[in-house]
Amino acid sequence: xxxxxxxxxxxxxxxxxxxxxxxxxxxxxxxxxxxxxxxxxxxxxxxxxxxxxxxxxxxxxxxxxxxxxxxxxxxxxxxxxxxxxxxxxxxxxxxxxxxxxxxxxxxxxxxxxxxxxxxxxxxxxxxxxxxxxxxxxxxxxxxxxxxxxxxxxxxxxxxxxxxxxxxxxxxxxxxxxxxxxxxxxxxxxxxxxxxxxxxxxxxxxxxxxxxxxxxxxxxxxxxxxxxxxxxxxxxxxxxxxxxxxxxxxxxxxxxxxxxxxxxxxxxxxxxxxxxxxxxxxxxxxxxxxxxxxxxxxxxxxxxxxxxxxxxxxxxxxxxxxxxxxxxxxxxxxxxxxxxx
Numbered sequence: 457x458x459x460x461x462x463x464x465x466x467x468x469x470x471x472x473x474x475x476x477x478x479x480x481x482x483x484x485x486x487x488x489x490x491x492x493x494x495x496x497x498x499x500x501x502x503x504x505x506x507x508x509x510x511x512x513x514x515x516x517x518x519x520x521x522x523x524x525x526x527x528x529x530x531x532x533x534x535x536x537x538x539x540x541x542x543x544x545x546x547x548x549x550x551x552x553x554x555x556x557x558x559x560x561x562x563x564x565x566x567x568x569x570x571x572x573x574x575x576x577x578x579x580x581x582x583x584x585x586x587x588x589x590x591x592x593x594x595x596x597x598x599x600x601x602x603x604x605x606x607x608x609x610x611x612x613x614x615x616x617x618x619x620x621x622x623x624x625x626x627x628x629x630x631x632x633x634x635x636x637x638x639x640x641x642x643x644x645x646x647x648x649x650x651x652x653x654x655x656x657x658x659x660x661x662x663x664x665x666x667x668x669x670x671x672x673x674x675x676x677x678x679x680x681x682x683x684x685x686x687x688x689x690x691x692x693x694x695x696x697x698x699x700x701x702x703x704x705x706x707x708x709x710x711x712x713x714x715x716x717x718x719x720x721x722x723x724x725x726x727x728x729x730x731x732x733x734x735x736x737x738x739x740x741x742x743x744x745x746x747x748x749x750x751x752x753x754x755x756x757x758x759x760x761x762x763x764x765x766x767x768x769x770x771x772x773x774x775x776x777x778x779x780x781x782x783x784x785x786x787x788x789x790x791x792x793x794x795x796x
Contacts, residue, residue: 487565487586488513488533491610495617500532506551507544510534510564516613520620527557529593529625531613536566536589542600545591549598559593559626561616563609593629601633611680684717701731702743714744 497514506512511534518528532552536544545562553560568587588609589602593616612632619625650656663669679690685703688695693705695715705713716736722728724736731739 486513486535487606488535491533491606492516492531492614492617495614500552503551503554505547507540507548509536509538509540509544510548511536516617518617518619518622518625520618525621528559528622529616529619529629530558530560531617532560532562534562534564536564539566539568539587539602540564540589540600545589545600546597549591550596557622559622559629561590561592561613561629563613564589564591565606568603590633593626599633685715688715699743701736702739704743714740716740 491514495516497516500512500515502510502512513533513535515533516531518525518530520528530552534548540548545564548564549560549562552562565586565588568585586606587602588604588606589600590604590609591600592598612629615632616625616629619628650659654662666672679687682690685695688703688705693707693713696704696706698704698714701716703715703717704711705715716724716731716739718724718728718736719730722730722736727733727735
């Protein structure tokens with residue numbers, strides 16, 4: 457039985473999540489049935505004035521520590537027979553939010569003639585041709601994004617729902633989704649935040665032209681599902697305990713990086729009680745400098761949780777790196793034998 461915890465009442469029941477609250481269970485599988493399958497969905501009823509062109513599906517409430525976050529983020533799923541208009545998306549967002557303090561991310565799926573998206577790392581193929589329109593999470597007239605890939609929005613929504621409070625969820629969404637407003641020629645993949653690495657032009661146009669790009673994409677796709685220490689190991693490092701809270705990332709028997717694995721509510725650049733009042737990144741830098749200063753290569757502060765690694769939290773910081781100039785800016789050389 458799926459229940460709307462915020463508005464009360466049983467909405468629908470069944471062994472499988474039905475396509476919508478107005479459809480009987482078993483009449484086919486929609487994109488929403490495979491959306492955030494690792495999270496528990498709740499049902500929701502169409503509020504008065506909600507666009508008739510939208511068919512409600514599930515809603516996901518932000519939870520932390522096993523409990524619903526007060527005034528937390530709501531990720532609301534619906535579908536439409538054609539690409540929604542911006543006015544429809546904003547109207548649906550306003551009607552669902554209904555003046556409450558809770559931020560709302562309205563996601564509406566619709567059929568598209570665009571090429572099928574690649575199969576996500578989980579191996580669960582999303583229905584080909586489905587694209588998403590997104591509106592939210594705060595404000596009276598938030599931006600509307602259309603034509604977005606299902607798997608990308610799913611990963612972003614999952615990360616936002618895993619934040620400890622609504623403010624952190626809103627900040628995360630605003631940082632990640634803002635790139636989708638850029639023109640196609642200037643747009644990076646949703647969820648990719650380029651901060652102090654390569655020139656954005658190199659990421660957009662240069663890397664896909666490499667001879668090994670197709671193989672790198674294939675090899676990297678399974679890593680999307682990995683978190684924390686497993687992600688570091690998937691990148692080709694052997695993880696060894698070095699000190700309290702600090703691990704060394706080894707390649708061919710040599711230390712190449714220091715890693716501090718943070719909890720979900722621990723920013724990597726803010727002092728934390730668990731780290732005696734210093735920042736995790738400072739702790740990693742100090743140990744890397746003391747233990748591996750003679751080893752050229754990048755330093756990684758891997759921001760991960762016990763359950764999830766959030767979007768944009770894999771940091772590369774230079775530790776006396778070998779560098780060379782090229783048209784895309786400074787390029788950090790990958791440690792010999794490392795993957796990624």
